[in-house]
Amino acid sequence: MSESVLSVSDVHKSINKQQILHGVSLEATKGHVVALCGGNGAGKSTLLRMIAGVSQPTAGSIRVAGQSWKNNRKRYAEQIGYMPDDYLFSHGLSAEETLAFWATLRRVDKEVVGQKLALVGLSEVRRKPVTSFSKGMRQRLLFAQALLGNPALLVMDEPTNGLDPYWMDSFVELVRTVKDAGHTVIFSTHQMQVADAIADEVIFLKEGRIVQSGPVEAYREVGDSLGLYKAFQTLFGYEA
Numbered sequence: 166m167s168e169s170v171l172s173v174s175d176v177h178k179s180i181n182k183q184q185i186l187h188g189v190s191l192e193a194t195k196g197h198v199v200a201l202c203g204g205n206g207a208g209k210s211t212l213l214r215m216i217a218g219v220s221q222p223t224a225g226s227i228r229v230a231g232q233s234w235k236n237n238r239k240r241y242a243e244q245i246g247y248m249p250d251d252y253l254f255s256h257g258l259s260a261e262e263t264l265a266f267w268a269t270l271r272r273v274d275k276e277v278v279g280q281k282l283a284l285v286g287l288s289e290v291r292r293k294p295v296t297s298f299s300k301g302m303r304q305r306l307l308f309a310q311a312l313l314g315n316p317a318l319l320v321m322d323e324p325t326n327g328l329d330p331y332w333m334d335s336f337v338e339l340v341r342t343v344k345d346a347g348h349t350v351i352f353s354t355h356q357m358q359v360a361d362a363i364a365d366e367v368i369f370l371k372e373g374r375i376v377q378s379g380p381v382e383a384y385r386e387v388g389d390s391l392g393l394y395k396a397f398q399t400l401f402g403y404e405a
């Protein structure tokens with residue numbers, strides 16, 4: 166049997182008495198890429214933040230590489246690299262300095278900084294201020310940050326939002342590289358072409374519930390790459 170890396174079991178979440186998630190369960194095995202798809206307000210970010218350990222479920226449980234936040238927060242956090250949907254970078258710091266700062270927080274050797282910058286293709290611009298970077302370059306830096314601790318699970322919130330086709334393609338390649346290296350990935354998107362390009366499994370979330378899920382091939386069998394678009398349109402009543 167494949168090794169389970171992420172196990173979300175009957176997770177509920179309420180914020181200010183509003184129920185956001187209603188009993189969500191999902192599994193991801195080692196080296197698998199899961200796309201969490203849904204329209205605005207479906208609960209994707211809320212779920213990903215809980216998997217990342219930023220907030221906690223109201224009920225239910227989440228395990229990552231056998232660890233739970235309740236039992237050991239430090240060990241749990243070590244299993245996860247988190248790429249938020251947005252991040253305000255410090256003014257004046259270069260890419261290298263920014264990553265070195267995060268490496269210190271993570272207690273990761275400084276030499277890893279150079280390796281991760283090379284992996285995401287930012288070595289040549291490592292001394293430039295991050296505030297001069299394009300959206301695609303900043304996304305790459307956040308990606309490098311998420312990989313610093315060599316996590317079992319990479320959690321990414323809308324990683325390709327606002328990227329032009331060039332950065333989108335190179336992002337897809339990066340995810341393939343980390344998948345081949347054995348990392349498990351869960352990411353949210355409403356861009357079906359991204360899900361189609363990199364996901365092994367697709368999960369559709371609507372109003373805080375999983376309404377459909379399955380291997381990406383199953384959608385291709387229904388209508389080649391259009392299968393995912395059609396599923397999205399049918400479920401959410403508009404185009405992705």
Ligand SMILES: Nc1ncnc2c1ncn2[C@@H]1O[C@H](COP(=O)(O)OP(=O)(O)OP(=O)(O)O)[C@@H](O)[C@H]1O
Nearest residue numbers: 180181183185203204205206207208209210211212
């Ligand atoms: N801190 C919060 N306080 C109040 N309501 C919240 C909070 N966080 C999320 N919500 C609500 O929970 C619901 C789900 O939000 P969430 O950001 O998880 O959705 P999403 O699927 O990521 O949407 P999007 O694609 O627009 O980012 C929304 O109705 C949102 O207003």
